[in-house]
Amino acid sequence: MNYNRSLGRDIHIYSAKEPDLVLGGLILASGMTNTNFYAMVEIVFIFTTNFTLRHRSGVVITRDDGPIQPGDYFIVSAGTCATNNEALISSLEAIHPGARDGNFRTSVRDRDRRCVITETPVNERQVECGFRSGINACHIFPIAHNWLWENKNYGRWVKDNIDDESEPSGSINSVRNGILLRSDVHDWFNNYTLSIDPDDGYKIVAFNFDSRFGRSGARLNQAYVQSPDAPSKHLLRLHYRQAVLVNVRGGS
């Protein structure tokens, strides 16, 4: 799929040392703060010293909860700033994909009972009668990359007790690698156009115009994310980092 993710960006990122070369950018969706923007820049670039972000107007922005303003931003740092060339999981070949598992579907549906992003409930009667509800159990870490799951031991993040060395790592079909999403939301989550930032109160972040779902900036239910079998924050963080890399990194 050759989709140009830089179309429609209202933020462009440059280095102050090379002000003609676009290094990245972003389509603004509601709820994005200056702090979120700094965190994204720290994912996309690797710094050797501290840095600040300066708007073209000359204003240096601070790490606060104010909404990011559209425009051109310059990275200002005394040291070097290199683009993080980390590979995208979606660009890796899917070898040894995991097998789908009916228990995964049932356990995620029983835990969530609604699309966690749009809050659309599963119609239980429809499901009892054997119809598809249009609300699917999705893998946070893609099942197509089970090899990578095993290789990186991401299964340690779905254990009941992450600190218990004697507990074996879990499977890619663990309920903690699952999330219930309406099928259209699922498509956007799978291609990283929509993600969840566990480091900002599980905020929903849209990386494109949010007119479709209107949930960007809202947070997941807080009792839900604190529950012991909740989706793993480590896996959500990995998803969010991938979303930032694929959407923010690079010029047009």
Ligand SMILES: *[C@@H]1O[C@H](CO)[C@@H](O)[C@H](O)[C@H]1NC(C)=O
């Ligand atoms: C993501 O998926 C949605 C739904 O299929 C599609 O409309 C959108 O263009 C996709 N985005 C990218 C960047 O592929």
